[in-house]
Amino acid sequence: MPPIVRTLLTRGVPLLALYLVVLGLIGAGIIDAYWMATLALICVNIVLAVSLNLITGFTGQFSLGHAGFMAIGAYATAIISNAVAGPAGFLGGLLAGGVLAALVGFLIGLPTLRLRGDYLAIATLGMAEIIRVVFVNLDSVTNGAAGLTVTQNMDWNWFFVLTVGSVILIRNYLRSRQGRDAIAVREDEIAAESIGVDTTRAKVMSFTIGAFFGGLGGGMYASYFYFIKPDLFGFLKSIDILVIVVLGGLGSLSGSIIAAILLALISTLLQGFTEIRMILYALLLVVIMIFRPEGLMGSRELSLNVFSRLGRRRPALATAQAAPGASEAQGKGDER
Amino acid sequence: MSDILAVEGLTRNFGGLAAVSNVNLRLGTGELVGLIGPNGAGKTTVFNLLTGVYPPSAGTITFTRQDRGPVSIGGRRPYAICRAGVGRTFQNIRLFKDLTVLDNVVIALQQNRRYPLLSSFLRLPPFAKAEAEIHAESLELLRIMGLDAKAEELARNLPYGDQRHLEIARALATKPTLLLLDEPAAGMNPNETAQLTRLIARLRDEFALTILLIEHDMSLVMKICERIYVLDHGVVIASGTPAEVRANPKVIEAYLGEEA
CATH class of the missing domain: 1.20.5 (Single alpha-helices involved in coiled-coils or other helix-helix interfaces)
Structure with missing residues (x-):
């Protein structure tokens, strides 16, 4: 076959x-409309968490500014889709938002990612705040703190295509030459450089791609939730996304997906207990981190391939189809 | 025989400490040279200067590849020096521990085999073709190093000796012409050291390498090194054939202390 x-x-x-x-x-x-909102939130959170996992879990660069990229994507999508009718409007907006976010990511990443260490965390923290404040003050375009109403909405078809498409593209990147360079940086930056990996380039590339999909996730958010304002994209939003990534497991795409679904469901089901909702939510996080400190999935991946063993270890980094020898060895491993 | 590496006046100061001062080294193409000295003599610092981990405070490092001519590599970034053709291993093993044995070699080998980002995202034909070649070549290298049966194991789960071999395999995957080995026999028993000695000699011939190695195990150094440089307190105190070095009073003094 x-x-x-x-x-x-x-x-x-x-x-x-x-x-x-x-x-x-x-x-x-x-x-119904209520559960559809949860479904849309799950899709948005999957795109955001998977893109942040690319930066933090796979490339090992701690970023605290994902909400900033999200804001850029959300505003670009809102403004363009309000001006242009039909799918061309929100697709154009999503693309513009992603590209703009990637551009900002590139400009922030280039100076800070040259350094080793957690400079990026501080720089991205500042960047997200600057973006938020710019949107508050750009009254004529963004309507300032009062926020923007989004007139066009995407349906399930678009959410499905965009979410699955983002995950597949990021997965393909991670299992390519460029993605393996990024993973090598996470594993040992000095060793990576010693075998010819241009570590700055690898880090900036991952960060820029992560920023692009962060912008895309923001655009998806805007196009479903009718209304956006700068406050939605504050520091706490960045932390929300980071929580999904850590809970799912740093370095596991399927972990991020599972955690995004789980947290959205928990949050929706707890709607009935308004007063103690945040307490229960926080308590659940604490309990999960006590019993699974490495996250739900650790660095393992769950494959959609129903014929392969569940929870295969990360070695699947290597493309099995591309290397006949490797796939045989893997086949043997699966039988054990 | 032309020189593959010429180091002149190499100096590195850390604050007020001259870790390496005014070191001159010459390596002829195809030579197997040892760099020895007591603990703290500055051997690893010399390696780190040669591979760009730190820039030199002074001095020049000229690396020559017959097909490319001489280039100055002093102060260049480590990845650029690696791409020029200088491979290395580390004294304290620095494998990608959570990746498979195969991926450790693949990441080194893929640096010579580029394909565009777009074909990574979309899995286009250039991706499939290059990936197949990269993996086949990596497995072949693992086979030469006797690690092919363990290709899918995580590097952290390998026995110590195999981890050292994998580091050499990974360095070889970058297609170096000059290989720097930092204490390849550290932590090995005499039996393993003897095997490693034979392996290093074999690799030099098979891969047409020039090798510079740091080593404390004298049985290995005296057996395979054609020439030896002795470093003490950052200064080259002696050089020559193993026999000459062994008889040199300065070397004996550095290792055993002054005669009473």
Whole structure:
């Protein structure tokens, strides 16, 4: 069986099934507007968490400014989709938001990522605050602190395509030459440089790509939640995203996805207990971190491929199809 | 025989301490040279200067590849020096511990095999072709080092001796012409050291390498090194063949202290 056919069968079929089931539930009215909001939030959080995991979990660079990229994407999408009708409006807005966020990420990353250590955390913290304050004061474009209403909304089809597309693109990046360079930087920066990895380039590249998808996630947020204001993208929002990443496991994409789903569900189910909701939420986080300090998934990945062993270890970094020898060795490992 | 490495007046100060001062080294193409000296003599500092971990305070380092001509590598970034053709291992093993044995070699080897970012994202044909070649070549290198059966194990789970071998394999994957080995036999038993001695000699011939090694194990140094430099307090105090160095009173003094 050619690899592409196998990939379509093992990964494509479960994904298509998921898409159709949710579509059916929406059609049957079981997923109503309330649950659709949760679903949209899950999709947004998956894109945000996976992109931050690329920066922090895989490249090892601690970033505290993901909400800043999110804000850029959200405002770009809101402004452009309000001006241009139809899918061209929000798709154009998403693209513009992603590119702008990537540009800002590149400009912040280039000077700070040359250094070793946690300079990036401070720089991104400042950057996100600056972005927020700029949006507050740019009255004529952003309507300042009062916020912007978004007139066009995406439906489930777009959310599905954008979320799955983002995860696949980031996964492909991580299992390529460029992604392995980034992982080498996380593992040991000095060793990586000694074997010819341009560590600054690897870090800036990961950070810029992470910023792009952070902007995309922000745009998705704007296009579902009708209304955005600068306060939504404060420091606490960056921490929210970081919580998802750490809870899921630094260095595990599937961990981020599972944690994004879990936290959104918990948050929705706790709506009934308004007074003690945040206490319960925080308590749950504490309990999970006590019993799973490495996060729900650690650095393991859960494959959609139903035929392979669940929870395969990260070695899958190597592309199994590309190396006949490697895939045989992996096959043997799976039998054990 | 032309020189592959010429070091002149190499000096590195840390604050008021001259860790390395006015060191001159010459390595001919294909030579196997030892760098020895008591603890704290500045051997690893010399390696770190040669590979760009620190810039030199003074002095020049000229590296020559027959196909590219001489280049000055003093003060350049480590990855650039590696790409010029200088590979190294570390005294305290620095593997990518949470990655597989194969990926450790793959990351080094892929530096010579580029393909564009777009084909990574979309898994285009250049990606598939290059990846297949990179993995096949990495496995072949692991086979030469006797690690192919452990390709899918995590590097941290390898026995100590295998970790040292993997570090050498990873350095070889960068296709160096000059290989710097920092205490390759540290922590090995005499049996393993003897095996390593044979391996180093074999690798030099198979990969057409010039090797400079730091070593405390005299059985290894005296057996395979053609020439030896002796460093003490950051200064080269002697150089020559193993026999000459062994008979040099300055060397005996540095190692054993002055005669009473």
